[in-house]
Amino acid sequence: MSTRTGFFVLLPFLLFVLACGEAEQVSITISGGATGTDLDFTVAGAQRFMEQNPSIRVNVIPTPASGAGRLAFYELLSERSSSDVDVYQIDVIWAGIFAEHAIDLGEYIPETTLDKHVESIVENNTVDGKLVAMPWYTELPFLFYRKDLLEKYGFNEPPATWDTLEIMATKIAEGEREAGNYSFWGYVWQGRPYEGLTCNALEWQGSHGGGNFISEESKPRMTNLETIAAFQRVASWIGRITPLDVTTMEEEESRLFFQRGNAAFLRNWPSVYSILKEDTVLADKFGFVPLPAGPGGRAATLGGWNLMVSAYSEHPREAAALVEFLTNETEQKNRVIVGGYMPTIETLYEDVDIQDSIPFIRDFQMIREYQVKRPSAITGPKYDEVSKAYYNAAFDILHGAEVEKRLGEAERELGEILGK
Numbered sequence: 001m002s003t004r005t006g007f008f009v010l011l012p013f014l015l016f017v018l019a020c021g022e023a024e025q026v027s028i029t030i031s032g033g034a035t036g037t038d039l040d041f042t043v044a045g046a047q048r049f050m051e052q053n054p055s056i057r058v059n060v061i062p063t064p065a066s067g068a069g070r071l072a073f074y075e076l077l078s079e080r081s082s083s084d085v086d087v088y089q090i091d092v093i094w095a096g097i098f099a100e101h102a103i104d105l106g107e108y109i110p111e112t113t114l115d116k117h118v119e120s121i122v123e124n125n126t127v128d129g130k131l132v133a134m135p136w137y138t139e140l141p142f143l144f145y146r147k148d149l150l151e152k153y154g155f156n157e158p159p160a161t162w163d164t165l166e167i168m169a170t171k172i173a174e175g176e177r178e179a180g181n182y183s184f185w186g187y188v189w190q191g192r193p194y195e196g197l198t199c200n201a202l203e204w205q206g207s208h209g210g211g212n213f214i215s216e217e218s219k220p221r222m223t224n225l226e227t228i229a230a231f232q233r234v235a236s237w238i239g240r241i242t243p244l245d246v247t248t249m250e251e252e253e254s255r256l257f258f259q260r261g262n263a264a265f266l267r268n269w270p271s272v273y274s275i276l277k278e279d280t281v282l283a284d285k286f287g288f289v290p291l292p293a294g295p296g297g298r299a300a301t302l303g304g305w306n307l308m309v310s311a312y313s314e315h316p317r318e319a320a321a322l323v324e325f326l327t328n329e330t331e332q333k334n335r336v337i338v339g340g341y342m343p344t345i346e347t348l349y350e351d352v353d354i355q356d357s358i359p360f361i362r363d364f365q366m367i368r369e370y371q372v373k374r375p376s377a378i379t380g381p382k383y384d385e386v387s388k389a390y391y392n393a394a395f396d397i398l399h400g401a402e403v404e405k406r407l408g409e410a411e412r413e414l415g416e417i418l419g420k
Helices: 003-009 036-052 066-081 095-101 119-124 145-151 162-179 197-208 227-238 244-250 251-259 272-276 318-328 329-339 346-350 352-357 363-371 376-398 403-418
Strands: 026-031 054-060 088-089 134-139 142-146 185-186 263-268 287-288 301-307
Touching: 026 318, 036 054, 036 318, 036 329, 054 318, 066 088, 066 095, 088 095, 088 318, 095 301, 095 376, 119 134, 134 318, 134 329, 142 145, 142 272, 145 162, 162 185, 162 263, 185 251, 197 227, 197 376, 227 376, 227 403, 244 376, 251 263, 272 329, 287 318, 301 318, 329 346, 329 352, 346 352, 346 363, 352 363, 376 403
Parallel strands: 026 054, 026 088, 185 263
Antiparallel strands: 088 301, 134 301, 142 263, 142 287
16 A cells, blocks of 8 residues: 555544534534644644634644655545545645645635735745635744854854855864764755755755746756856765765754754754754754855745645635634734744734744844745646756765766756756
8 A cells, every 4th residue: 555545544543623512513624734833733723713613613634744745645635636625734835736726715815814924925825816825834944053163163153155154164063073073064954855955955056146947937947057056066065064964864854963963054944943942952052044145145945834725625615714714913923932933924023022032033034035936836736846856966966976967967857847
């Protein structure tokens, strides 16, 4: 039995039914999060929704932990026109993939409500005039760094450029190894062949002036001199300032590597802040800044998750009401304060309670100036295949493939996928 089919067969046994009395007349199901805080926030939010809407019962089911597993699960349900799940939590890059399988939330969500959200995210979630999903939370990556180690090795401020990061990472790593920490490295990130590597690679390419790997005209863009230079730089990091096993790391593995005291710098998402702040050793020893700039400036890949209502839902109005509730100001404020999940409602960035609780909220607004979008809207249903071709090329380069040759191969492969 395949993983996807097995998960689907087990679906009835995975239901977390949130009871709210005898008066329920309508039952809807939301797929939100795999485990941990993501799932906890969905369950808690659904409970609050039911308290205000006693005629609706909400069932919450967990999803596969990996993004690829979750995408496969959603695709299986959509291909079957299944009504088993009413509301899906979808990645910011999946709007084009699921557009035909979603209702138009613009027919249910007031325009005054939409206007409260970050415009670029609403635009991202709109496909051919159809609002596929409502923004739930957004993400842009930070560079986390060890404040104590910068001070120890005579650096007055964190790196603003990739050149400076290389210098700092080299000096700190050499010093820490001489002091006995033979597992110490300068910089860790996400190098496993998956969507996270696409995010990292797009930032390298963009910050070197290479633009996006798919142009606005839907043409591959992999062999310009700037992109070649970006990948040559990163390839030189492996075994020098970055450990060889970075190519096995996703967000969690790289975060743990940094948290265990084995790296000076870490590229990761804002939710890491809340985890590190609870660490008794690191709580006062780390800081965060925008990712370093290259010759082309800074680049930070837009991430985040959104809520979509299935076109096959038997109760679209009730499902849309749940989506509107879970994405409102009160729910988003709770998620950012408790879990560090960045809001999509503009006014919350000026909220005093949030600013007191999350000191990097103003920095996050600044990083939004450098955001770059993965070309999911341009490539639509082909995005997953396009991204795989891109991150596989990056992965091969990290393992020693000749940069210019491998990028040329990737550009041709992307052209074939897109019919260019």
